[in-house]
Amino acid sequence: MALYIGKRMAFLVVMLFGLLIVTFLISHVAPGDPASLAAGPDAPPEMVERIRHEYGLDRPLPVQLGIYVAGILHGDLGQSVRTGHSVLQDLSEFFPATFELVTVSMLIAIILGIPLGMLSAVKQNSWFDHAARIVSVSGVAVPMFWLGLMLQLAFALDLGWLPLGGRLGIMSTPPDPVTHLYLIDSLLAGQWDVFGDALSHLILPAVALCFPALASIIRVNRAEMIEALGQDYITNARAQGISSFRTVAIYALKNAFLPTLAMIGLRYGWMLGGTILVESVFDWPGIGLYATQSAIAQDFQPIMGVTLLIGANFMIANLLVDLAYIWLDPRTREAA
Amino acid sequence: MNTASPEVTDTGRPTESWRERHASSIRQMRLYWHTYRRNASAMVGLVLVVIFLLLSLISPWIVPYPADATGAVHMADKLLPPSAAHWFGTDEVGNDILTRLLIGTRLSLEIAVIITGVAAIIGVPLGILAGFSGGWTREIIMRVTDVFLSVPALVLAIAIVAALGIGIVNAIVALSLVWWPGYVRLVESKTLSLKGEAYVDAARLAGASTARILFSHILPNCLSPILVKASMDMGMAILAAASLGFIGLGAQPPTPEWGAMISIGRNYLPTWWWYATFPGLAIYLTVLGFNLMGDGLRDVFDPKSRGR
Numbered sequence: 001m002a003l004y005i006g007k008r009m010a011f012l013v014v015m016l017f018g019l020l021i022v023t024f025l026i027s028h029v030a031p032g033d034p035a036s037l038a039a040g041p042d043a044p045p046e047m048v049e050r051i052r053h054e055y056g057l058d059r060p061l062p063v064q065l066g067i068y069v070a071g072i073l074h075g076d077l078g079q080s081v082r083t084g085h086s087v088l089q090d091l092s093e094f095f096p097a098t099f100e101l102v103t104v105s106m107l108i109a110i111i112l113g114i115p116l117g118m119l120s121a122v123k124q125n126s127w128f129d130h131a132a133r134i135v136s137v138s139g140v141a142v143p144m145f146w147l148g149l150m151l152q153l154a155f156a157l158d159l160g161w162l163p164l165g166g167r168l169g170i171m172s173t174p175p176d177p178v179t180h181l182y183l184i185d186s187l188l189a190g191q192w193d194v195f196g197d198a199l200s201h202l203i204l205p206a207v208a209l210c211f212p213a214l215a216s217i218i219r220v221n222r223a224e225m226i227e228a229l230g231q232d233y234i235t236n237a238r239a240q241g242i243s244s245f246r247t248v249a250i251y252a253l254k255n256a257f258l259p260t261l262a263m264i265g266l267r268y269g270w271m272l273g274g275t276i277l278v279e280s281v282f283d284w285p286g287i288g289l290y291a292t293q294s295a296i297a298q299d300f301q302p303i304m305g306v307t308l309l310i311g312a313n314f315m316i317a318n319l320l321v322d323l324a325y326i327w328l329d330p331r332t333r334e335a336a
Numbered sequence: 337m338n339t340a341s342p343e344v345t346d347t348g349r350p351t352e353s354w355r356e357r358h359a360s361s362i363r364q365m366r367l368y369w370h371t372y373r374r375n376a377s378a379m380v381g382l383v384l385v386v387i388f389l390l391l392s393l394i395s396p397w398i399v400p401y402p403a404d405a406t407g408a409v410h411m412a413d414k415l416l417p418p419s420a421a422h423w424f425g426t427d428e429v430g431n432d433i434l435t436r437l438l439i440g441t442r443l444s445l446e447i448a449v450i451i452t453g454v455a456a457i458i459g460v461p462l463g464i465l466a467g468f469s470g471g472w473t474r475e476i477i478m479r480v481t482d483v484f485l486s487v488p489a490l491v492l493a494i495a496i497v498a499a500l501g502i503g504i505v506n507a508i509v510a511l512s513l514v515w516w517p518g519y520v521r522l523v524e525s526k527t528l529s530l531k532g533e534a535y536v537d538a539a540r541l542a543g544a545s546t547a548r549i550l551f552s553h554i555l556p557n558c559l560s561p562i563l564v565k566a567s568m569d570m571g572m573a574i575l576a577a578a579s580l581g582f583i584g585l586g587a588q589p590p591t592p593e594w595g596a597m598i599s600i601g602r603n604y605l606p607t608w609w610w611y612a613t614f615p616g617l618a619i620y621l622t623v624l625g626f627n628l629m630g631d632g633l634r635d636v637f638d639p640k641s642r643g644r
C-alpha cells in the first residue's frame with residue numbers, strides 16, 4: 001500500500017513536470033515578445049533589451065526552462081507584472097476563495113445528484129426519471145456563465161434575496177484568517193453573522209458552477225444503480241423481506257457508488273476550469289478571475305502558475321479518489 | 337457491433353448496381369435509422385441540429401436587418417424591448433438581436449467544425465499509432481496525452497490565447513490545439529481491443545500490410561465511437577468558444593459571436609434583460625441538440641449503453 005502511494009506520488013511529480021514543460025513551451029514558442037510587453041508600448045529598444053537580459057529571455061530555451069524549474073523548486077513562480085506581487089503570493093491569496101467555492105459547489109452536486117440518480121433508477125421511465133434526465137442533459141449543455149447571469153437576474157436583481165457578487169458584503173469584515181475559508185474561519189471565531197453573509201454570497205456561484213457535475217453524477221449513479229438493482233443479491237435481499245429502503249439505499253448504492261466516486265474526482269478537476277467563468281460573473285476573488293485578468297493583460301507568469309496549481313489539484317483529487325476506491329473496495333485493495 | 341464491410345458482399349461483378357453492391361450497408365443504415373427514430377430525445381436533438389445547420393446556411397438571406405451584423409449604428413432604435421419589428425429586441429447601438437444571433441450561427445458552425453475537425457485529425461492517427469504499435473511509441477504518446485488531460489481544456493486554451501493574443505482566430509487555434517487528447521484516448525483503447533480480434537490476425541496471416549490492416553480493419557471499426565464523440569464535441573466546442581468570448585479572450589465586438597454578445601449584454605441587466613438572455617438560449621439549444629444527437633447515436637451504435 002505504501003509502495004503504491006509512493007509510486008503514485010512519483011507519477012504525479014512527473015506529470016506536473018510534463019505540464020510545466022507544456023505551459024513553458026506555450027509561453028516561449030508563441031510569437032508574442034514578453035520583454036517588449038513588460039517594457040510597455042513606448043519603451044526604447046535599449047530598455048527592451050535590458051529587460052530581456054534581466055529576465056533571462058536572451059538565453060537558449062533549455063537554459064530558460066532550467067532557470068524556471070530551479071525557481072519553482074525554490075517556491076518562485078515568477079512575478080505578476082499586473083499586480084506587482086509574486087505569483088506565489090497572489091495564488092495563496094486567491095486560491096482559498098476558489099477552493100471554498102468549488103468544494104461547496106461539489107457538495108451541492110453530490111447531495112442532490114446521488115438521491116436524484118438513485119430515485120430515477122428506482123422509478124425508471126417514470127415522469128420523475130424523465131425530469132431528472134432533462135436536468136442531466138441540460139446541465140452539460142447550458143452555458144455556465146449565462147446560467148450565472150440568469151440566477152443573478154432572478155435571485156439578486158429581481159427578488160433581491162441573495163447578493164449579486166463578491167465574497168462578503170461591505171458591512172462584514174473578513175474573519176481572522178486561520179484556514180482562509182470564510183465559512184470555517186467565521187465559525188471558528190463564532191461570528192454567525194459573518195458566516196451567514198459568506199454563505200449567502202456563496203449560494204448563487206456554487207449553484208451555477210455545480211450543474212455539469214450534478215448532471216454527470218445523476219447520469220452515472222442512475223446507470224450504476226440500474227445495473228446493481230438487477231443483481232441476484234438484490235433479488236435475494238428482497239426475497240428475504242429486507243425493507244426496500246435498505247435494499248436500495250444501502251445494498252445497491254454501496255455498489256453503485258464507486259463509479260460515481262470516480263466521476264466526482266474527474267468532475268472536480270473540470271470544476272476548477274469552470275470557476276474561471278463563474279468567478280468572472282460573480283466577481284469572486286479567486287484564481288479563475290486572476291487568470292482571466294492576467295490573460296487579458298497578457299501577463300503570462302500568473303497564467304502558468306494557475307495552470308500548474310489547477311493541474312496539481314486535479315491530480316491530487318484523482319489520487320485521493322483512487323485511494324478511496326482501494327479503501328472502499330476490497331477487490332482493488334488486494335490488487336494494489 | 338461489427339459493421340459488415342462492403343467487401344463481404346461485393347462479388348466484383350461490374351454489372352451490379354450501386355444499390356446491389358452496397359445492399360448490406362444500406363440494410364445496416366436502415367436498421368440504425370429505425371433504432372434512432374424510436375428514441376424521442378435523439379429526435380429532438382436531430383431536429384435542433386438540422387435547424388441550426390439550415391440557419392447557418394441560409395441566415396444571410398433571411399435576416400430582417402442584414403446590415404446589423406456588420407456594425408451598423410441606429411442610435412434611435414437602441415435597447416428596444418422585444419416587439420413585432422424586433423423579436424428579440426435591440427442592443428446598445430440599435431442592432432436587431434435576432435439578426436445578430438442568426439448571423440452568429442454560421443460563425444458557431446465554423447468554430448465547431450474547425451475545432452472538432454482539427455482535434456480528430458490530430459488525435460485519431462495518434463490514437464491508432466499508440467494502440468497498434470505499443471512499446472515506447474505508445475508510452476510517449478499516452479503520457480503526453482495524460483499531461484494535456486490533467487488540466488481542463490479551457491485553462492490551457494486561456495494560456496495559449498494569452499500567449500498568441502486575444503481574438504476569435506486565436507481562440508479557435510487555442511481550442512483546436514487542446515481538444516485532441518480525448519480522441520487519442522478513445523481511439524487508443526478501441527484499437528487495443530480490436531488488435532486482438534480474430535479477423536485482424538486473419539488479415540495479417542493472409543499477408544495484409546500494416547497500413548491495410550489499419551485503414552480497412554481497425555479504422556472503420558473505430559468510426560462509430562469517433563462519430564459519437566465528434567457529435568458531442570461540436571456542441572462542446574461552441575460552448576468553449578463562447579466561454580472565451582464571454583470572458584473577453586475570444587471574439588471581439590462587433591463580431592456577432594454569441595458569447596461576446598452575452599459579455600456586453602450583461603452590463604445591461606436587469607432593465608434590458610433580453611440582450612444577454614437570447615444569445616444564451618441560442619447557445620443552450622445548439623449544444624443541447626448536438627449532445628442529444630450524440631447520445632442517440634451512441635445508443636444506435638452501442639446497444640449495450642442504451643438508456644444510460
